[in-house]
Amino acid sequence: MITPERSFFDYGCGHGDDLAALREDGVACDGFDPKFRPNVDPQPSDIVNIGYVINVIEDVEERRLTLQKAWAIADRVLCVAARVVMGESSGREVEFGDGLVTSIGTFQKYFTQAELREYIEESLGSEAYPAAPGVFYVFRDEELKTQFLSDRVRRSITAPRKRIAEVRFEEHKAILEPLVECVLSLGRLPAEDEFELTSEIVDAFGSLKRAFALIKKVTGEEDWESIHVARVEDLTVYIALAKFANRPPFSRLPKRTQRDIKAFFGSYKNACDSADAILFETGDATAIDAACVNSAVGRLTSNALWVHRNAVPSLSPILRIYEGCARAYVGSLDDMNIVKLHRFSGKISYLSCGSFDYEAHPPLTATVKVALRTLRLDYFEYAAAKDPLLLDLKDCMVPADYPFRAKFERLSKQELKHGVLEGHNDLQSRLQWQSTLSFLGFTHRGHRLIRKRS
Structure with a gap:
């Protein structure tokens, strides 16, 4: 979102350390802070950020007024960030006003993801779009909004290679x-x-x-037909998920999107009808289960389909929209690289697996779970777990062009050949893996399965 072509203002910038880093990157920026930079006048800018400010203001009216002041100087987009709760409270806080006094004596107004969105929209009278848990964008620039929403579902495609000389x-x-x-x-x-x-x-x-x-x-013509189908699917997913953001009328869409719709669907009505039909299916557990079972990409277990985040664009439209419903609520989770599509419960989990590329069977270290039916967010951490769940069949979880797919596939073939995965439709824990390998007399050396020396 932040580029050298767009001016930036940080409303509540603290000492201004982030501003110094942005200036080094060529971004025209400034910032105001009532304690550390009180003499700087807030100035209109393309992008205005008000990060973790409204959650520390005790006075309800002052909180709302501060948010509105930041919005007033945002020419194109306002970014709002605040603390959000996931799951149950820790119990270490004391209620104070409409917030809490923490264990270190500071005031915090905690929101749920849904409450924060509602608060922003009521205060500013404009739609708020989730960028991440506790982070929302409010757009004044319609074209920038459309670009942001479409880029989230648009896949990267490689150009077909020349097959003959001409x-x-x-x-x-x-x-x-x-x-x-x-x-x-x-x-x-x-x-x-x-x-x-x-x-x-x-x-x-x-x-x-x-x-x-x-x-x-x-x-060759075949690749271009596949590219056409991919772009039709991208547009379908975008239109379906736009339903959550008060889908704009055709006349307010960017000219390029209007032309895409006419070329791919003939009319906006046809495009919306097609997208809505798939969106409706995402509420049907039977349809989601069938899509998971028939998916060309992903590690299928008894209750879910597991994919690397890079493979999400390779899923069928119904599964992309299913996952997109969760992202429409929670935004993007940069630290979570594994997506678990629950087959029956209407939940999407985002999991962190930092060693995915270089461990044969890497552990899962954290999870954010989104319950679509209740809009509940839960966070679980396993970094200190003694017996974490380990991933397997990683080649199934990544797209065809993933850099290490060949290495993953070689290991999976070895493990299937020697019965290491036999009888294990679900993921195994570290202790289960150690037991299986010990019983069969194998160990791992990098991404190779080798016999143990007796």
């Missing part, structure tokens, strides 16, 4: 390769004003369509 392609490579990238991004031929080299293409080939016909001849 003299004419090589002659016009300088203008055809940018067209390849444009169609790759859009999933369709661009309109003339969407591609900056249109006039050059028309001069050389007569039309964008003829130029693209040459590209398909060189690369």
